Amino acid sequence: LPAFLTASLSVLTSDGGPFASGPEWGSPVGAPCLLGPPPACGRKNQHVSNVSVQLEMRSLWEEFNSLGTEMIVTKAGRRMFPTFQVKLSGLDPLADYVLLMDFVPLDDRRYRYAFHSSSWLVAGRADPAAPGRVHFHPDSPAKGGQWMRQIVSFDKLKLTNNLLDNNGHIILNSMHRYQPRFHVVYVDPRRDSERFAHENFKSFTFAETQFMAVTAYQNHRITQLKIASNPFAKGFRDCDPSASPCSTAPPIALQGHWGFRAGHAPLPPHAPPLPPQASLPRPPSPTPPALPRHPPLPCPSQASLPPLHLPPHLATHPASSSAPTGLPPSHASLPCTHPCPAPHRGLHEGPQSMCGPG
Numbered sequence: 001l002p003a004f005l006t007a008s009l010s011v012l013t014s015d016g017g018p019f020a021s022g023p024e025w026g027s028p029v030g031a032p033c034l035l036g037p038p039p040a041c042g043r044k045n046q047h048v049s050n051v052s053v054q055l056e057m058r059s060l061w062e063e064f065n066s067l068g069t070e071m072i073v074t075k076a077g078r079r080m081f082p083t084f085q086v087k088l089s090g091l092d093p094l095a096d097y098v099l100l101m102d103f104v105p106l107d108d109r110r111y112r113y114a115f116h117s118s119s120w121l122v123a124g125r126a127d128p129a130a131p132g133r134v135h136f137h138p139d140s141p142a143k144g145g146q147w148m149r150q151i152v153s154f155d156k157l158k159l160t161n162n163l164l165d166n167n168g169h170i171i172l173n174s175m176h177r178y179q180p181r182f183h184v185v186y187v188d189p190r191r192d193s194e195r196f197a198h199e200n201f202k203s204f205t206f207a208e209t210q211f212m213a214v215t216a217y218q219n220h221r222i223t224q225l226k227i228a229s230n231p232f233a234k235g236f237r238d239c240d241p242s243a244s245p246c247s248t249a250p251p252i253a254l255q256g257h258w259g260f261r262a263g264h265a266p267l268p269p270h271a272p273p274l275p276p277q278a279s280l281p282r283p284p285s286p287t288p289p290a291l292p293r294h295p296p297l298p299c300p301s302q303a304s305l306p307p308l309h310l311p312p313h314l315a316t317h318p319a320s321s322s323a324p325t326g327l328p329p330s331h332a333s334l335p336c337t338h339p340c341p342a343p344h345r346g347l348h349e350g351p352q353s354m355c356g357p358g
Helices: 003-014 058-067 144-149 193-199 220-229 231-237 252-258
Strands: 019-021 032-034 052-055 070-072 085-089 096-105 109-114 119-125 134-136 158-160 176-186 201-205 211-214
Touching: 058 220, 085 144, 096 144, 109 176, 193 201, 220 231
Parallel strands: 070 211
Antiparallel strands: 019 032, 052 085, 096 134, 096 176, 109 119, 176 201, 176 211
8 A cells, every 4th residue: 555545544543533422223222322523633634624525315324223224244245235325525626535434333332132122232342343444445546526526335345244354345243333434535645645644534424324233134124124225125125025035936827837846847748737835746765666557568579688587486488378476467468479577576567577569
């Protein structure tokens, strides 16, 4: 990193800011939240002193905050919703700026969700702090004019609870509360820019963006609000939010038409229709099934039959002799134009063990 940015980041990580009470989380929590003046709010460089930031989708953030916003953290990393988006003004159009975010704990406590009262309660002291990281906007650095022409969206930012993450995601502890912080850093072209690191950036916090990091949503109202407001949750909006997620299997009518069920191989055309909740038959048991009744199959020529070594008490019989006692009654009198081997007691009796008219 450039010297000016390294120095600025060291100032950011060393200042935590004052704490104040956060009534929007309700009395059961009663925990402090990071509010008040941003860190290192002394004299600022003229390139950042007039910068102002407007939070986009503020009304949606406030709606979530009134319920107690929850953000999912996963091992692979999960994007935030609502997405952190801002509109900037007051930048020098010709100067270069770097935009970045970090997340700081709101307090030193760990929480649990009480379902009977639908509220968060203090569960103990906070876990050891996760490694501090920052997320740079992928367009950084860019001219101030470019930043001000568009809404700045941190839609690539991901949250994880994997302490060994090497993908650059923000590492958070589950069941802990956090405050996102947004920083505007002026790219100072002076050689000794690190001396002015505390002057070359300006930080912003929005109380309505604080959240609880969770591995699964605890408050069902948060779940419903995310389904209703997230454009990528259309599949969940098509079904009852209070029920389980919609099944991806095709309707039963389509299953019968196309001859398949979701997650299974196609069924043969002659297979009977499956009931709505029926499952595919289990594999056949080791016991050989009963010999089906069907017309006799043509008997192959004797030359094509493999040699069969039979016990002394079993022997082949001519067509005029009576059938061996091992055959079922329905096949006892089948005609045969040439000698056929008697069924071996240790073999499976199937259509290939008998002979029909040639």
